[in-house]
Amino acid sequence: MHLVLFFIFGGFCVAGALNLLLQRHPINSALSLIVVMTSLAVLYLLLGAEFLAAVQVIVYSGAIMVLFTFVIMLLNAQREERTHGSRAAYILGFPGAAALFALLTFIFISNGKSLGFAVLGPDMVSTSQLSSVLFRDLLLPFEVTSVLILIAILGAVALARHHEPHKDESKTQGKER
Amino acid sequence: MVPVSYYLILSAILFSIGVGAFLIKRNIITIFMSIELMLNAVNLSFVAFANYWNQINHQFSGQIFVFFVMVVAAAEAAVGLAIIIALFRTRKTLNVDQVDLMKL
Numbered sequence: 001m002h003l004v005l006f007f008i009f010g011g012f013c014v015a016g017a018l019n020l021l022l023q024r025h026p027i028n029s030a031l032s033l034i035v036v037m038t039s040l041a042v043l044y045l046l047l048g049a050e051f052l053a054a055v056q057v058i059v060y061s062g063a064i065m066v067l068f069t070f071v072i073m074l075l076n077a078q079r080e081e082r083t084h085g086s087r088a089a090y091i092l093g094f095p096g097a098a099a100l101f102a103l104l105t106f107i108f109i110s111n112g113k114s115l116g117f118a119v120l121g122p123d124m125v126s127t128s129q130l131s132s133v134l135f136r137d138l139l140l141p142f143e144v145t146s147v148l149i150l151i152a153i154l155g156a157v158a159l160a161r162h163h164e165p166h167k168d169e170s171k172t173q174g175k176e177r
Numbered sequence: 178m179v180p181v182s183y184y185l186i187l188s189a190i191l192f193s194i195g196v197g198a199f200l201i202k203r204n205i206i207t208i209f210m211s212i213e214l215m216l217n218a219v220n221l222s223f224v225a226f227a228n229y230w231n232q233i234n235h236q237f238s239g240q241i242f243v244f245f246v247m248v249v250a251a252a253e254a255a256v257g258l259a260i261i262i263a264l265f266r267t268r269k270t271l272n273v274d275q276v277d278l279m280k281l
Contacts, residue, residue, distance in 0.1 A: 006179045010187045017194040017214060026206045033210050036191070040217055047184065047228045049240050052220075052247075059247055064213065064254045071258045072206055075265050080204040080272065093200030101193035105186050112182030118228050119178055125227070125237045134241060145248045152252035159259035162266075 002120045005046060012039040026077045030068050037061040048123040051130050184225035191218035205264070205271050209257055216250050 016035035023029050041056040108115075134142055195215035202208050220243045227239025261271070268276060 002179050006183065010183075013187065014190055014194075017191050017198075020207075020210065020214065021194055021198045021201075026204050026210075029207050029210055033214060036214065037217060040221060043184070043187075043221060044224050046179070047224045048231065049224050049227065049237075049243070052224060052240055052243050055244070055247060056220075059251055060213075060217070064251060067254055067258055068206065068210060071261060075206075075262070075271065077204065077206055077271055080202070080207070089200045093197050096200070097193045097197035100196060101189055104189035104192070108182045108185040108189065112180055115181040115185075115229055116232065117178045118181050118184065118225070119232075123228055123231045125231060125240060130237070130240060130244075133237075134244070138241060141245065145245060149248065149252055152255050156255040156259040159256065160262045 002046060002118070005042070009039040009042045009046075012036075013043070024079045026072045026080070027069065030065060030072060033068075034061050034065045037065065046120060047118055048120075048125055050124060051127040181225050181229050184228075185222055188218045188222040188225065191215075191221065203272055203274060205261055205273050205276070208273065209254075209261070213250065213254070216246060220246055 013036050016032040016039070019032035020029045020036070023032065037056060037060045041053045041061070044050075044053040044056055192215055195211045195218060198211035198214065199208055202211060223239040223243045223246070225239075227237045227243075230236045230239065264276065265271060270276070
């Protein structure tokens, strides 16, 4: 059962990632990335991370991908054209990625015996266990992330705001001085 | 029963596809999406190792790492997409070959 679910959703993951690589229109890539992220949530659940599975669906395939599709539609992104600069990337990119994959797979297979098996059920990490670690031992990093998100919001608003040229120049110059 | 190494190999596959897409794609939004794919692949390996450690000595710090990676990825996506919008306003293009101001 576990093995069957792993192969079904792992296959979805790989198929979605390959589709992201092969599609030339950004919106198709974004939709296939949603497939990858949602099937990764199922794999998290198989590995006993129930909270992370929920967060993966809500934050990644919910919030972040909505932001991506929103930006693609806002900027009216067209099919990407083949350019001269992409040839070097083709020559170097595929062998490099294949070499990386071969190296990682070799390491994982040669050490696979000592890593053991993932069993469905007994190793479930409940949300209360996770939160007791997060809010007791790691409270300071958790609070720092909230500051990080606040700064990210301010930065995003400042970057994406539509400037009026005259006002803005005087403002930035004033800041620099 | 699935060997933990299968999950790690799947994560290696996803990461390699992410690296390949990052290198050959020319659209800045797609490049950004392949970065997200690589982050997800690393998250999968974190969760797999957390499962392994949880079996041995009931530690699951890997899942905490994944939580923080997700927070940083969300912040990064917001700021990155704002930068892409600002870039598109000034350059009127999404092709990275035409945005080469800092290239030698």
